[in-house]
Amino acid sequence: MRGITNCELRIADCELSEDAVADLQFRADPAGLDGSKQGESDMNQAQPTSQPAAESADVARPVFIECDNLVKIYKVADLEVVALQGLDLVVREGEMMALVGPSGSGKSTLMNILGGLDFPTAGRVRVGDYNLLELTRRDQVRYRRFMVGFVWQQTARNLLPYLTALENVELPMALAGFPARERRARAADLLERVGLADRMRHRPDRLSGGEQQRVAIAVAMANRPRLLLADEPTGEVDNQSAEQIFHTLRALNADFNVTIIIVTHDMTVSTRVDRVVGMRDGRTSTEILRRREGDIAIHEEEYAILDRAGRLQLPEAYIEALDLEDRVRLHLYEDHIGVWPEHAHRNGDGEGQE
Numbered sequence: 001m002r003g004i005t006n007c008e009l010r011i012a013d014c015e016l017s018e019d020a021v022a023d024l025q026f027r028a029d030p031a032g033l034d035g036s037k038q039g040e041s042d043m044n045q046a047q048p049t050s051q052p053a054a055e056s057a058d059v060a061r062p063v064f065i066e067c068d069n070l071v072k073i074y075k076v077a078d079l080e081v082v083a084l085q086g087l088d089l090v091v092r093e094g095e096m097m098a099l100v101g102p103s104g105s106g107k108s109t110l111m112n113i114l115g116g117l118d119f120p121t122a123g124r125v126r127v128g129d130y131n132l133l134e135l136t137r138r139d140q141v142r143y144r145r146f147m148v149g150f151v152w153q154q155t156a157r158n159l160l161p162y163l164t165a166l167e168n169v170e171l172p173m174a175l176a177g178f179p180a181r182e183r184r185a186r187a188a189d190l191l192e193r194v195g196l197a198d199r200m201r202h203r204p205d206r207l208s209g210g211e212q213q214r215v216a217i218a219v220a221m222a223n224r225p226r227l228l229l230a231d232e233p234t235g236e237v238d239n240q241s242a243e244q245i246f247h248t249l250r251a252l253n254a255d256f257n258v259t260i261i262i263v264t265h266d267m268t269v270s271t272r273v274d275r276v277v278g279m280r281d282g283r284t285s286t287e288i289l290r291r292r293e294g295d296i297a298i299h300e301e302e303y304a305i306l307d308r309a310g311r312l313q314l315p316e317a318y319i320e321a322l323d324l325e326d327r328v329r330l331h332l333y334e335d336h337i338g339v340w341p342e343h344a345h346r347n348g349d350g351e352g353q354e
């Protein structure tokens, strides 16, 4: 454990954000390790697999993440901000999906909850066997250490500036108690996988923004999490670097069957992931699925999400196109539902026209 002591000393000497310090202390907290082998078995959950991840999200795979009527309310002084208002989401094991939506729609709030960094106010959220609403402190440590890896938008938040790329990737393993030789070999392997075999000895200030993000991805994968969360990982890099980051994430998804959720504003994201979920006002609102037809043809279909209460959000473009307001008329047909503006012309049988 000498490595850990050294890390702690050096961490104390440098400037880190409050979050980063809390995170590192949290990871280093021996209370999280109860001496059992639980951590080691968790660690082995996302071993490399020769099975590539399936191309489309609707292939039957076990449900891995389940959010049910999730609510998050932030209280600031006397004000309450409802960041998530009854969000439902199901993510299957090994899926690579993107979350998109306007600023303030709750994307980061959801990511922080799934990352075990924040707690929901109400609802249900399960990741694997963990019920995130009722985590004990010990479970929370274990969850954050072995189950989930996180990549932030700000490159500086992901890496320690005075450690080389290799040392940065080794750090989470050192804090988890891996022997030095194993962590060095695993860190080198991960850096190779993210295309940085020739940059291992560089410190972050000698790496481009895109390279730093790929080191950050290797750091997030260090303890072989089953879930990788990336909150706008391409937000601060150019197009070519963004392309490499998506490529890297896709390769890790295929090699380790790790489930990946990426928050992004990249408009081309739907071609790079299995599924794009749109968020609006603290809820999921639309989904774009990629479907494979036969061997090669891939096309995208956009879906609206129907929640358990039967609520459906119409896309803004549809609302504007038909000038929909306040009330709409509905009619059930054999295989679909028609929606008309309240005062739309009625045809002979008293129903609206399509």
Ligand SMILES: Nc1ncnc2c1ncn2[C@@H]1O[C@H](COP(=O)(O)OP(=O)(O)OP(=O)(O)O)[C@@H](O)[C@H]1O
Pocket (backbone or CB within 6 Å): 074, 075, 076, 081, 082, 083, 101, 102, 103, 104, 105, 106, 107, 108, 109, 110
């Ligand atoms: N720690 C906090 N305290 C109070 N309010 C917060 C906090 N974090 C987020 N919020 C509020 O919750 C809502 C959702 O914020 P969130 O950061 O999840 O949005 P986002 O979709 O990630 O936006 P962006 O695309 O700008 O990153 C916003 O109204 C935001 O102001």
Ligand SMILES: [Mg+2]
Pocket (backbone or CB within 6 Å): 107, 108, 109, 231
């Ligand atoms: Mg955000």
